[in-house]
Amino acid sequence: MSLACGSISLALLAVIFALLMTVNGHPQCLDFMPPFEPAEPLSLCQEYSKFGCCTREQDYELRKQFDEILRSLPQNSRTVCEKHVMNILCQECSPYASHLYDLETTQVKKPLPGLCPKYCSSIPSECINALLSTTIDPSVRKTLSPSDPKTFCESTKITDMDYCYPDIITNEKFSNDIQKSIQGTGGAECLCFKQLVVGLRNPTVLVHAGDGTHRIFIGEQYGKVHVYLPDFSKIDTPFLDLSKNILTSTRRGDERGFLGMAFHPDFKQNGRLFVYYSIGDDKHQKIRISEFRIASHDPNQVDRASEKVLLELDEPAGNHNGGQLLFGTDGYLYAFTGDGGKAGDPWGKRGNGQNLSSLLGKVIRIDINHPDDSVPYVIPRDNPFVGQPNVRPEIYAYGQRNSWRCSVDRGDPVTGEGRGRIFCGDVGQGKWEEVDIIKKGGNYGWRAFEGFECFDKKLCNTPELANHIPPIHVYSHSVGKSITGGYMYRGCLYPNMRGQYIYGDFWTGLIFSLTEDAKKGAWNNKVICVGGDDTCNNGVRGLYAPNILSFGEDEAGELYMLSTDYASTSHEGGVVYRLVDPSRNAQVWLHISFCSCASCYVSSGLCEDISCPAEKVRLLQSQKSRNDKTVIEQGPSLNHDTTLCGRPKTDLGTVTSVRRAGTHAPARLSRLILNVTIYTVQF
Numbered sequence: 181m182s183l184a185c186g187s188i189s190l191a192l193l194a195v196i197f198a199l200l201m202t203v204n205g206h207p208q209c210l211d212f213m214p215p216f217e218p219a220e221p222l223s224l225c226q227e228y229s230k231f232g233c234c235t236r237e238q239d240y241e242l243r244k245q246f247d248e249i250l251r252s253l254p255q256n257s258r259t260v261c262e263k264h265v266m267n268i269l270c271q272e273c274s275p276y277a278s279h280l281y282d283l284e285t286t287q288v289k290k291p292l293p294g295l296c297p298k299y300c301s302s303i304p305s306e307c308i309n310a311l312l313s314t315t316i317d318p319s320v321r322k323t324l325s326p327s328d329p330k331t332f333c334e335s336t337k338i339t340d341m342d343y344c345y346p347d348i349i350t351n352e353k354f355s356n357d358i359q360k361s362i363q364g365t366g367g368a369e370c371l372c373f374k375q376l377v378v379g380l381r382n383p384t385v386l387v388h389a390g391d392g393t394h395r396i397f398i399g400e401q402y403g404k405v406h407v408y409l410p411d412f413s414k415i416d417t418p419f420l421d422l423s424k425n426i427l428t429s430t431r432r433g434d435e436r437g438f439l440g441m442a443f444h445p446d447f448k449q450n451g452r453l454f455v456y457y458s459i460g461d462d463k464h465q466k467i468r469i470s471e472f473r474i475a476s477h478d479p480n481q482v483d484r485a486s487e488k489v490l491l492e493l494d495e496p497a498g499n500h501n502g503g504q505l506l507f508g509t510d511g512y513l514y515a516f517t518g519d520g521g522k523a524g525d526p527w528g529k530r531g532n533g534q535n536l537s538s539l540l541g542k543v544i545r546i547d548i549n550h551p552d553d554s555v556p557y558v559i560p561r562d563n564p565f566v567g568q569p570n571v572r573p574e575i576y577a578y579g580q581r582n583s584w585r586c587s588v589d590r591g592d593p594v595t596g597e598g599r600g601r602i603f604c605g606d607v608g609q610g611k612w613e614e615v616d617i618i619k620k621g622g623n624y625g626w627r628a629f630e631g632f633e634c635f636d637k638k639l640c641n642t643p644e645l646a647n648h649i650p651p652i653h654v655y656s657h658s659v660g661k662s663i664t665g666g667y668m669y670r671g672c673l674y675p676n677m678r679g680q681y682i683y684g685d686f687w688t689g690l691i692f693s694l695t696e697d698a699k700k701g702a703w704n705n706k707v708i709c710v711g712g713d714d715t716c717n718n719g720v721r722g723l724y725a726p727n728i729l730s731f732g733e734d735e736a737g738e739l740y741m742l743s744t745d746y747a748s749t750s751h752e753g754g755v756v757y758r759l760v761d762p763s764r765n766a767q768v769w770l771h772i773s774f775c776s777c778a779s780c781y782v783s784s785g786l787c788e789d790i791s792c793p794a795e796k797v798r799l800l801q802s803q804k805s806r807n808d809k810t811v812i813e814q815g816p817s818l819n820h821d822t823t824l825c826g827r828p829k830t831d832l833g834t835v836t837s838v839r840r841a842g843t844h845a846p847a848r849l850s851r852l853i854l855n856v857t858i859y860t861v862q863f
């Protein structure tokens with residue numbers, strides 16, 4: 181049985197889409213900054229006084245244009261045209277301006293916003309005429325001939341008509357009235373969500389320290405990281421607080437802030453960790469990668485004074501700042517930068533992604549385990565471009581647009597297959613979202629290619645691009661608009677999920693899985709359906725906040741999703757969920773603070789054949805089950821028939837130490853409602 185939906189669930193998908201397409205687009209202004217609330221209310225474009233892309237000054241300029249256009253009209257047309265002219269002019273203030281003017285896709289601002297056909301054909305041609313003759317360059321005006329309304333409306337079409345005016349506005353209004361979450365209706369083949377932490381402000385990071393403590397570290401975009409114990413109780417004093425130093429804003433969709441954190445593979449011994457965040461101000465933005473050390477007095481706090489800056493990179497624009505930090509299985513530190521920002525990687529002659537003198541649009545690999553204290557890092561000797569003139573030796577791979585969440589595959593627990601592969605979700609421009617597996621020296625194509633498709637016709641056919649590495653999977657913007665890379669599931673609670681690379685889309689909230697067909701050398705993608713109330717019970721729900729910000733993994737390899745219903749650092753709608761396979765979540769009530777499988781991997785690989793020494797696993801206490809009919813007198817001894825990670829596969833067989841209350845009749849374990857805490861197994 182598979183977690184993902186087959187064709188049976190197409191109907192469900194259609195429902196989800198109908199819901200989702202109204203929920204969200206990608207708000208972005210003409211300058212590629214996120215929209216904001218103007219300091220003062222606007223006078224002409226009042227509709228965008230609460231949230232939009234115009235300051236009072238820009239609104240004033242639009243008002244001048246508006247007055248001029250109206251003056252050019254005969255008196256009787258003014259009343260007819262007033263509203264149309266205002267609506268069309270004011271789209272520059274729309275929170276979706278960059279899409280409405282096709283700037284996201286074509287890098288050329290269209291003279292007029294994209295107009296939905298129905299609306300466009302309803303505008304009287306005298307209004308269009310006045311609008312064009314007053315505001316638009318004569319050479320462009322010819323291409324927008326108002327004499328033929330059909331041609332005119334054709335010419336206002338934009339690449340992604342999801343954003344056309346005015347439907348985008350009504351969609352948005354509509355979305356305020358609907359439930360701000362995704363609610364599933366599927367069955368046991370779908371996914372459920374265990375809500376663990378709520379009230380977060382754009383959680384971007386969930387990582388573990390790999391030190392055997394099973395602590396979870398959750399970072400929020402505004403700059404604070406907190407420690408959560410294995411039962412997800414929170415330690416109130418922040419682990420790390422960079423909120424005063426960080427560059428971000430409360431604007432919805434701002435991509436700057438606290439973006440990444442990685443613990444040294446030997447953190448338990450050396451207390452070293454690394455973070456990736458935005459600094460500076462709106463005019464001089466940078467990303468910074470720093471090293472910190474754990475405080476000597478408290479293992480749940482960072483020594484704030486220990487910061488050592490490894491790298492700072494100038495960010496020419498507010499968007500596309502990358503942000504992933506991770507350690508490869510080779511022990512080196514990897515950082516994933518974005519192309520710098522704006523649209524179409526417009527920087528320099530070929531863009532940053534293809535420019536090996538720049539560290540933007542790259543996978544960087546550095547060695548932070550070197551004896552020389554006078555330098556923050558050294559270059560691994562086998563980095564692919566070492567010694568080449570005008571090439572930054574830190575580069576490990578290039579041609580990335582904006583990798584948002586990359587992860588290392590732990591590998592199959594038995595065969596080790598896949599171990600060390602690095603998966604990335606690379607956010608696309610106007611058409612394609614992609615998943616890549618990062619290889620040393622690889623060119624991932626951007627800005628020559630977006631997904632499999634040529635983006636920059638001049639660059640695509642140059643020899644440098646001939647051997648670029650295509651994605652393992654793409655999806656189009658009719659499915660989602662901003663990928664959030666996830667993890668290859670190698671955990672032990674949910675065997676059905678093993679070997680699936682689970683990832684999602686920020687804007688539509690869809691969750692997907694990619695499974696490798698090694699024989700065919702292909703990756704099969706499926707949308708993962710969401711369970712309904714009948715399926716998702718017993719402490720889980722088929723419900724989640726739709727904007728998927730990030731994924732995370734705990735020490736045992738279980739997966740978490742971080743999402744919100746409104747992506748602003750001021751909004752406390754961020755939630756952390758554990759991904760749960762409902763087929764392993766029923767009936768038997770094993771209350772496990774954390775799975776002991778991480779340790780069991782060491783000895784045997786799979787948690788079905790746990791062979792941890794029995795005496796090292798202790799039940800919390802003997803206790804009665806809820807119906808008082810069964811007594812557990814002592815814990816089941818662990819042997820090959822016992823599954824402690826989640827629900828037992830099948831009947832566990834007779835366990836003599838468990839009996840019905842008042843009798844000596846043995847009970848069958850799988851029929852019991854257990855509530856036991858299993859301590860982690862220490863080897």
Ligand SMILES: *[C@@H]1O[C@H](CO)[C@@H](O)[C@H](O)[C@H]1NC(C)=O
Nearest residue numbers: 527528529530531535537538
């Ligand atoms: C490549 O990037 C470097 C560093 O940002 C810059 O100085 C140079 O002009 C760029 N080269 C091209 C060809 O754009």
Ligand SMILES: *[C@@H]1O[C@H](CO)[C@@H](O)[C@H](O)[C@H]1NC(C)=O
Nearest residue numbers: 769771803806854855856857
């Ligand atoms: C499990 O036991 C603990 C401690 O006795 C109790 O606090 C908790 O509510 C129980 N959980 C369930 C799900 O019954």
Ligand SMILES: [Ca+2]
Nearest residue numbers: 497499520521
């Ligand atoms: Ca940037």
Ligand SMILES: [Ca+2]
Nearest residue numbers: 624625626631
């Ligand atoms: Ca690519």
